[in-house]
Structures are given as C-alpha cells and as structure tokens.
Amino acid sequence: MTLQDRIIFHNVSKFYGEVLGVNRVNLSIPPGITGLVGPNGSGKTTLLNLMTGLLQPSKGEISVLGLTPDQPQLLFHRLGYCTQYDSFPKGLTGFQFLSGYLRLYGHNREASHRLAAEALASVRLTNAAHRKIAGYSKGMRQRIKLAQAICHNPDVLVLDEPLNGLDPVGRAEAIELFKEAAGKGKFVIISSHILHEVDMISDQVILLDSGYVVAEGNIRGVRSEVKDHPMQILIRCNRPGLVASQLFGQDHVVEVKVHEDRRGLFIRSRDAESLYLLLNRVIVENELEIETVTPADEDVESVYDYLIGFEGGSH
C-alpha cells in the first residue's frame, strides 16, 4: 500500500498551551472500519480534528490518501466528517442545510438538490427534509449530521460518536451504512464509547489513553500482545475432564475450570499459540467431539479493560 491509499499520522503531537491533546502518534490506517476507543479526554476527538484540519498539529505530519489537512479544497472531496458538535446554522431546514452545504462543493442548484435528497433518503429523513433542524429530535439531528458527512460520497468517513442519540433501529441502520461503505473499500473511522458496537463492526481498533496510542491493529493481534493478562478460552466438548487433565501440567496454563454440566471447560493461558497447538493434539489423539472453541476475552471491551481499565473512564 502506498501513501495514497492510507491515512498516516507521523509523530503527531498536539498541545493546547501546556495541556496535552495527543502525543507522538504514529498510525497507518488501512481501508475498512477502524474503531477509535478510549476514555473521555483520551484524545479521540483531537485525533479526528487533526485528521480533518479543524486543528493543526503542534508537531508531526498527517496524510489522508496522500493529501494534507491544510488542503481543504482537495481533502473534502474525499473525506466526510460527522462531528460530535450538536449545533446547526440557525433557521435552516434539513434540506436547505444540506443543499446549501453541497453548493460549496461547486455543484449547481439541481445537482445539490438531487444529492441532498439522496443523502436525506439514505438516513431516512425525507419526511422531515423541509422541517427546521431546530425542531428535530436528538436522533434526527444525529442523522442529518450523518447525511452531511456522506452526501458527497466520500472515500473516507470520519465519525465522532455517530451512534449517540440513535434508537436501536437507527443504530442498526447506521451500522449497516458503515459496513456497506467499508465493503466498498472505503475508510470508516469511528470514535465511540459503545465498546460492544465498536467490537461488532471494527476491522481494527486504535486504543487511546491520555493522549497516547496504547494499542492498534486487529483485535486478535492487540489481544495477543497483552501478555500480562492470560488469554481466556471457552471449550464445549464431550470429555472436558480429559482435556483438563492434559492441560494441568503445562506451565503456560494458569487456570482450568470444568463447567458444572460437564460439557465444557474454561481455560486461562499465558500462551494462546501453545495452548491451541496442544488442544489440536489432544483432540486428534483422543478423538474428542468439539462443539465450540471460543476466546472469552478477545474483544474490545476486555482489551480496553486490560490496557486502560474502566476506572476513571466513562464506561
């Protein structure tokens, strides 16, 4: 992959006076859905604002598909940003807001009207298109912001807490929209504090804490890097006692618990790779019937807990 098809942060720092926003951030974000997680004040919004030029780095360089954020005239043809700011120009309807915004792209009246109508339809706001935004509910305001971010069909979609205020149906629809975009090879960067939803949709995650990137990559890779928390695995099989007996002697196995129904067991191991190799051998040698093998803590929530901890955060 070249600079032209990645989002790159090279040694980026941002200070607000003496207050740290983010520090020495190095990232190379590929296409797909990237979840940005971290507690309040960890630097998530700062990172997104730096990527979109709303803030300028104190140090370092940022490149979005080969473009720098100080080239708005080029960048925003390819990038759409749904911010967390819940404010809108006064007196405008949803349709006027979007079509007026699209005129800034240089579209003529007809094209901007057509694109605005399409964007409104994609977030199911067609019926409210000609109502003033001031009268919209929180969920509708969130949807009009989404419409504003996608109305020009960008390659990079940056979304700051996009699921806030949406009802369950709205959330499902929004998630579908993000997945569809990622499926087309686009970049979708989502900052969210709803960890299980980030987990459900993200191809990779970036964990931030106190302005530093704590971990990045796909969640399995990130989890495997967390060595000081043994990996938890759940196995459902016909002879859990036999598996347990084979595992007890291993140095890397910290804990083995057989389920009360004697149809499964819970294992904690410091070396997942060795554990899986051993499991394979035990299964083959003893002709075991395996129902499921499930990592119990290979998700964003667990990784977040191990690396950042829930104390002091908003979760």
Added chain:
Amino acid sequence: MNQDSASSALKDWRRWPWTLWGRQALAVMGLELKKSLRGRRHWSVLLLAAAPVSLFALRAAVELPGEAVQALGGLAVVYAVVFRTFMLRLVVFFGCVAVFANLFRGELQEKTLHYYFLAPIRREVLGIGKYLAGLVSAGFILGSATAASFLLHYLPAGSSQLADFLFDGPGLGHLLAYVAVTFLGCLGYGSVFLLMGLVFRNPIIPTIVVLGWESINFLLPPALKKISVIYYLESLCPVAVPQRGITILADPAPLWLAVPGLLLLTAVVLFLAGLRLRRLEVSYSTE
C-alpha cells in the same frame, strides 16, 4: 522580474480555478444571506440604522417653536456635519462592528464554523464569500438609512423644493455620493472588523482602539491621517465642513486617490485576514 518568470506567473494565474472560486464565494454569500434573513443576526444593525432615520423623521414631523426653514445651502452643511459625526463615526462604524466582527466569531460562538471548514473550499474563498455577504447586508441596511435620513433631512424645506434640489440641483449627486461613501465605509471598516473578529476572542477592546484612532483623526499629522478609513471617507463627502477648534488640517484625498486608497487598504486587511483564516482552528471549548 524577467520575461520568463512573468509569463509563468501569468500562466499560473490563468490555471487557478477562478470560476469555481467565484461560484463557491457566491454559494457562501447566498448561505450567509439566507441565514441572516432567517435568523436574528442583523437586528442590532437594523436598530442602529433606524436611529438616524427616526431622528430625522422626528425632526421632519415636529416643527420646533421659532424655527425658520433653513436655506438649502445651510441644510446641506448641517447634513454634512451630521453625516460625518453621527452616520460615519457611529452608525456605520458600529454597524460594521456588529456585522463583520461576528462573521467568524459569531459562528465560533454558535459552534457552526466547522461546517464551512469541512467543505472543499479554500479558507480565503470562504473569507471572501462571508465578507461579501456582510458587505451586501451592511451596505444595504446602512446605505438605505443614509438615503432615508438624507431625504427626511430636506423634507421640511417642502416637497417641491426637495424635488428641485434633487433633480435640478446638486441634491441627487449629493445623495448618491453619501450612499457611496456609506458603502465604501462598510467596505473599509468591514475588512478591519472581519480581521478583528478573527484575531481577537473579544473584539471590544480593539474596537475601542480603532474608534479612538478614527476619532482623533482630526488631530493626527497628515501622514498618519492616511492610515485610517475615515480620512478617505471624509475626502469623498460632497459637502465640505467648516473646521473649528483644534484641527490639524490636511488636504482631502482626491477622488483618484481616495477610492483606490480605500480599496488598497481593504485588500491589504483582507489579505491579512486570509492568512489568519488559514491558521484558524476550530476549538469551541476555548470560546
């Protein structure tokens, strides 16, 4: 500059997307005017503009006891004094503060500036679009106030005399000149307050400084007088005002210098505003 570099600069100049920039600036202007019409942005300017109109209307309606109708020449001098001291120094000045200082500062306070900054538009083009919207709003409101107050001022002289003054005398020329000076005032002060709104979080103190500078203009040496908006505006007023008290006299700028001088001043200030805009960050929490 040699011939090659001159021709390459000309080529660059032609390659720039002027049509797109023009369209984008007009789109910004349209959006801003729509917001002004639908919102309550310019109420303070409307109130300010209503002040001289109301005063002249009251003056036209009420005949003061023992007052004789003045000759048109006398009325012209009175209007010239009122226009310079009240219209230019207060109404146009503060009207421009209200309109232009809030073009960006107001958006930062309402937390809506990011919508513009997230559009594929050069920040300088955005600045020009907003400035033009401010110019149209302020020019229309304050220009109308100037025209209305001018006509109301001459009304007590009688409608037939007023018609003669306007159409057979210098009246129409005076009227057009005052409206043009008002518009040029918006042009000059507008650029200054646009920059102020971009540089200062609270533009009140710099506004007082500019007001002070413009107010003591009559005391400044001729060279310093030229670094002000009021010098050029007063030079363009159609009727001279007798100087009284302590005044350092300077020749008024001739038309060929006053208009380009004001335009140059405006261009320089807008250029500085463009530089500031390029570095402007959206950080609402600090507002």
